[in-house]
Structure formats: structure tokens, C-alpha cells
Amino acid sequence: MQVSQNAADSAAQRVSSFLDGRREQIAQRWADTPLFRTVFTVSRDETVEAGKAVVDALSAVAASRRLEDITAPGFGTVREQLERMAASRARSGFAPAQIADEVAALREPVTELLRGEFTDPSDLQAQQCVLALTVLMGTLRLVVMETALNAGQELIARQRLQLLEVATPVIKLWEGIVAVPLIGTLDSARSQVVMESLLDAVVAERAQYAILDITGVPTVDSLVAQHLMKTVAAARLMGAECIVSGIRPAIAQTIVHLGLDLGTVLTRAGLADALAYALRQQGVQISARTTTGAGLR
Numbered sequence: 001m002q003v004s005q006n007a008a009d010s011a012a013q014r015v016s017s018f019l020d021g022r023r024e025q026i027a028q029r030w031a032d033t034p035l036f037r038t039v040f041t042v043s044r045d046e047t048v049e050a051g052k053a054v055v056d057a058l059s060a061v062a063a064s065r066r067l068e069d070i071t072a073p074g075f076g077t078v079r080e081q082l083e084r085m086a087a088s089r090a091r092s093g094f095a096p097a098q099i100a101d102e103v104a105a106l107r108e109p110v111t112e113l114l115r116g117e118f119t120d121p122s123d124l125q126a127q128q129c130v131l132a133l134t135v136l137m138g139t140l141r142l143v144v145m146e147t148a149l150n151a152g153q154e155l156i157a158r159q160r161l162q163l164l165e166v167a168t169p170v171i172k173l174w175e176g177i178v179a180v181p182l183i184g185t186l187d188s189a190r191s192q193v194v195m196e197s198l199l200d201a202v203v204a205e206r207a208q209y210a211i212l213d214i215t216g217v218p219t220v221d222s223l224v225a226q227h228l229m230k231t232v233a234a235a236r237l238m239g240a241e242c243i244v245s246g247i248r249p250a251i252a253q254t255i256v257h258l259g260l261d262l263g264t265v266l267t268r269a270g271l272a273d274a275l276a277y278a279l280r281q282q283g284v285q286i287s288a289r290t291t292t293g294a295g296l297r
Contacts, residue, residue, distance in 0.1 A: 009065050011128040015114070015136065016062035018129070019055050022113050027051030029109035035102040039088045050085075053078050058136055067135045070143050079147060086148035096148045103144045107137040168193050170201035176208040177278045179271065183216030191227030195234060202240045209278035210235045213271045215246030222258045232265050241266065241281075245274035 030036050030051040040047040060074030089099045118126040171179050178201045198210055235242040245268040268274040276286055
């Protein structure tokens with residue numbers, strides 16, 4: 001067992017030396033592969049330099065003899081680069097499995113060069129080195145898969161946040177009056193976006209009144225109600241009076257059953273009522289439109 005381990009360590013060290021010595025040639029060959037060629041498009045020199053960085057990382061991992069460890073420090077220097085590469089291919093419509101196949105295609109050009117280092121590619125030492133290189137390239141494939149999945153999750157999170165922001169518009173109704181008409185289910189994440197969007201609008205518009213209209217919200221639980229209370233309190237701290245409008249009977253009953261105290265929250269039946277209140281508070285006179293004589297010629 002000890003002899004086998006020594007042989008494996010020796011093979012890993014030789015692979016490291018090989019990668020160092022053939023760094024330029026490997027990078028040149030990788031520059032023609034789809035993974036590098038389609039990601040680094042400014043110039044071939046840029047592509048080759050990116051390849052060299054990956055070769056250096058592989059050499060460092062081989063030197064540490066941690067060929068199967070995706071957390072090996074050697075990979076740390078290129079993780080960000082690998083993430084950019086994976087994200088670029090993902091944006092082009094490639095699935096993680098396809099990206100992994102492109103990484104796997106990097107192995108053959110390197111293996112061919114490694115076999116050329118031996119007079120007899122079939123002898124035991126050559127086979128051990130090829131095996132060590134195969135394991136190392138397999139680990140690189142796993143690292144890229146991991147970074148691709150992480151990049152995908154981050155992209156999904158960003159897109160979800162963007163959708164929440166789009167679904168939570170802040171409207172300027174009048175000078176000093178802004179409103180957020182909410183439609184659909186409210187959860188903690190969206191409630192947080194509502195608060196941030198509303199407070200940003202209060203500052204940007206120097207609003208004195210902020211209306212939260214929940215006519216289109218089907219249900220409100222205790223957590224969402226607490227978020228709304230926090231939004232009202234935060235708006236007050238920013239110098240704006242917050243009005244909650246559109247509390248339907250079912251939601252009112254839910255709030256009562258939950259035992260939530262909305263006594264300090266200014267409420268109105270609908271958005272029009274809330275706007276009328278805010279306008280009156282600003283001294284704007286509102287009168288009903290008369291239609292008397294409208295049909296006379």
C-alpha cells in the first residue's frame with residue numbers, strides 16, 4: 001500500500017512538472033476549444049492567458065497531491081475565472097451538463113502531450129501519470145460544475161429580485177404623494193422590496209404621504225402584517241405619513257383574528273379615498289364633478 005501511495009505521489013509530482021513545462025503549448029491548444037474560444041473573444045492572446053491561468057492552477061493542485069479535492073487551494077486562484085466562463089456559457093443557453101462536456105474536452109489535448117513525454121507510453125509510470133492527469137481533469141470538471149450551479153442560483157436570485165421590483169411599482173400620484181399598488185401574494189422577500197422601494201421613493205420625491213394599497217392582495221398573515229407595520233413606521237421616520245388602503249373584509253377579519261393592533265395605522269377604504277385624504281391634508285380643495293345641464297345645448 002505504501003509503495004502504491006508513493007507511486008501515486010510521484011505521478012502527481014511529475015504531472016505538476018509536466019504542466020509547468022508545457023504551459024504555453026497546453027494553453028495554445030485550449031485556445032481552440034469551444035469553452036475558451038467562445039468565452040474570451042477579445043483576442044487570442046487573452047484566450048491563451050486565460051488557459052495559462054488554469055494550467056497554473058492545475059499544476060499547483062497536482063503539486064499539493066490533492067488531485068480529487070475540489071477545495072484544494074490551487075483552484076482558488078481561478079475559481080472566479082471559471083465562474084465567469086460557466087456563467088458566460090449558461091447565458092448562451094448551455095445546460096450545466098453541456099458545460100461539463102466542454103470542460104471534459106480539455107483533457108484530450110493535455111493527455112496527448114503527456115504521453116509524448118514518455119518513450120514508451122504503455123509503461124507503468126506513463127500509465128500512472130495519465131491516470132493522475134485524468135483524475136485531476138475530472139476534479140476540474142467538478143469545480144466548473146460547482147461554479148456553474150452557484151452562478152445559476154445567483155442568476156435566479158437576481159432575476160427573482162428584479163421581478164419583485166417590477167411587480168412592486170411606486171407611482172407618483174401628486175406632488176408630495178406616492179403610492180404602491182400591491183397585487184398578488186405578499187411574502188417576506190416581497191414585503192422587504194416594498195419597504196425599500198417605498199422609502200427610496202419617499203426620499204426621491206420628497207413625499208409627505210405614502211399610500212400602500214392592498215386591494216389586490218388576497219390574504220395577509222401575521223408576518224406580512226408585521227412587515228406592513230414596519231413599512232409604516234419606517235416611512236414615518238423618513239418624514240412621510242403612510243396610509244394603508246384597500247383592506248377588504250376578509251383581510252380585516254384575519255387581522256382581527258390574529259390579534260394585530262393597527263390602531264396607529266391610518267387606513268382608508270380604497271386608493272381614491274387615501275388620495276383624497278392626502279390632498280385635503282395638503283390644502284387641495286376637492287369637489288364632486290357636476291353634470292347639471294351637461295345635456296343642454
